Amino acid sequence: MKVAWFDAEEWEKEYLEGKTSNLEIEFFSDSLTEETVEKAEGFDAVTVFVDSHINEKVLDSLEIDLVACRSTGYDHVDLEAAEENNITVCNVPQYGGSTVAEHTFGLILSLSRKIYEAIRKVDNGSFDHEGLRGFDLHGKKLGVIGTGAIGQNVIKIARGFGMDVVAYDPYGDESLEEELGFMYVSLEDLLDHSDVVSLHCPLTDENRHMLSSEEFELMEDTLLVNTARGALIDTEALIQALEDGSVSGAGLDVLEEECYVEEDIEVMGQLKDECDLELILEDHMLMERDDVLVTPHNAFNSREAMHRIADTTLENLRSKENRV
Incomplete structure (x- = not known):
């Protein structure tokens, strides 16, 4: 199988050396887009990271027979167009269970x-405590939205801090409640009673903007953390919630629109069509x-997690090859 490995980093070439028997891999630092798609000519499969945009035209x-996403999410791939072209799309579902959970608590x-x-105060030469009084996590209530692998690890860490935990998940496994020491509640109850709310669910058409004005009205002096997908939160509504105090602070590893703009305002005229100004x-x-x-969509980014991504991607490629 000939594989085009897009979004490649130097470490991947070194790490995968000697592990790619039966696979002929060519590495490209470029993302796979309409502009770079010609580089995939002659290959049986492509593997991409989230920076690639695999739309219908691509x-x-x-x-090819396979698009192997080196990520859990695959919303950067047009699944309907893939099906129409008889192209299988696979992902890496379990690589970040501990990694993203640890980053979540870093933000909290x-x-x-x-x-x-x-840190900023010390950088400015001041060692006084003014404005730096925080609060204990012990005894506070954490609301976890989504109880997959990442959400479960967040619950485990929270219990270690002595937090009470409630969770919302329309597809939750009730056997986890006793095992991990939390309770499933409705989304409304979670938002109404949690001191900290953390998002750990995939983005779907149904849950886009699951936290908007109506949901923020249920919160009171709540910390909000999102290491999942930016569009789960209505950005305009979050800004208003921060203004009125229903949300006291937010830790965001993802934003609703991640076509980042440089400080120079001239860049505004160079935005891609798909970016929402x-x-x-x-x-x-x-x-x-x-x-x-705000951190730059970096919760996944540990050495161990990246190794798990590469290894699972190889397994996905070999599995497809064995079925051909």
Whole structure:
């Protein structure tokens, strides 16, 4: 099987050396897009990261059997167009269970103990405590939305901090309640009673903007953390919730529109058609707030997680090859 490995980093070439028997892999640092699709000519399969945009036009141009996503999410692939072209799409569902959960608590602790503000204060030459009083997590209630592998690990960590945990998941496994020490509740109850709310669910057409004005009205002085997908949150509604205090702070590893704009306003004229300018400006409004911490979609990014992604992708490719 000839495989085009897009979004490639140097470490991947070194890590995969000697592990790719029966696979002929060519690495491309480019993402797979309409502009780069010609590089995939002559290959049987492509593997991509989330920076690639596999739309209908790209899929119509490919002569492959498989798109192997090196990510859990696959919303960057047009699944209907893939099916029409008889192209299988697979992902890596379990690589980030502990990795993303740990990043989640990094954000929670940074907000609850004002760690970023403290570092910035010291950088400015001040060692006083003014404005740095935080709060204990022990005894606080954490609301976890989504109880898959990541959500379960978040619950385990929270229990270690002595937090009470409630969760919402329309497809939840009730046997987990006793095993992990939490209780399933409705989304409304979770938002109404949680001190911290953390999102760990995939993005679907049904749950886009699952947290909007109506949901934020249920919160009171709540910390919000999102390491899942940006569009789960209505950005405009979140800004208003921060203004009125229903959300006291937000830790966001994802934003609703991730076509980031540089500080130079001239870049505004060079945006791709699919980028939403209004959302980008709202994202910048969030990033400029002292009560919001934004990390660059980096929760997945540990050495161990990246190795798991590469290994599982090889398994996916070999599985497809064996079925041919």
